[in-house]
Amino acid sequence: MKPKEDEMTEKTRDTIDISAPTPEVAAKSQSSSLPPEELDRLTAELIAAFKTVYDPEIPVDIYELGLIYKVDVSDERDVEIDMTLTAPGCPVAGEMPIWIENAASTVVGVRSVVVNLTFEPPWDPSRMSDEARLELNMF
Numbered sequence: 001m002k003p004k005e006d007e008m009t010e011k012t013r014d015t016i017d018i019s020a021p022t023p024e025v026a027a028k029s030q031s032s033s034l035p036p037e038e039l040d041r042l043t044a045e046l047i048a049a050f051k052t053v054y055d056p057e058i059p060v061d062i063y064e065l066g067l068i069y070k071v072d073v074s075d076e077r078d079v080e081i082d083m084t085l086t087a088p089g090c091p092v093a094g095e096m097p098i099w100i101e102n103a104a105s106t107v108v109g110v111r112s113v114v115v116n117l118t119f120e121p122p123w124d125p126s127r128m129s130d131e132a133r134l135e136l137n138m139f
Helices: 005-011 036-050 096-105 130-135
Strands: 013-016 027-030 068-074 078-083 112-117
Touching: 036 068, 036 096, 078 096, 096 112
Parallel strands: 078 112
Antiparallel strands: 013 027, 013 068, 068 078
C-alpha cells in the first residue's frame, strides 16, 4: 500500500534547529534519506545565506537577531522557513521574507524555498545571539 502524500512528506523532512549551538548538531532527522554530510553542508550554507540579510533598521543580520525560527529541508531539497520580525509593524514586513527566500535560493542544491511569516511566538531580544547583543551594546 502506497503511503499518502502528506504522510510521506512528513516522514521525509529534516528540521534544522537554528537554536542549536553549532551546525554540526543543528539537524534533527525525521526519517530522511539525505546523507548527514549533505544536511550539514546545507545547514552551514543556509545559515551563511541568512547572515547576508540585514534588518535595515538594526545593524545585525536576521540570523543573529533570532528572526529565523525553523528551517525544514525535504529529501528533494525543498526548503521551508518559518521566520518572524522584530515587530509586526516592521516597515519591511512585505520585503524581508522575499530577501530571505532569495538568499536561501542561492544555496547550491536547494530546489525551492517557501518562507512563512509568523508572530507566534513573538520575537523578543532574548532570541538574539551574543554576537548581536555585543553589536548592539545590549549586555
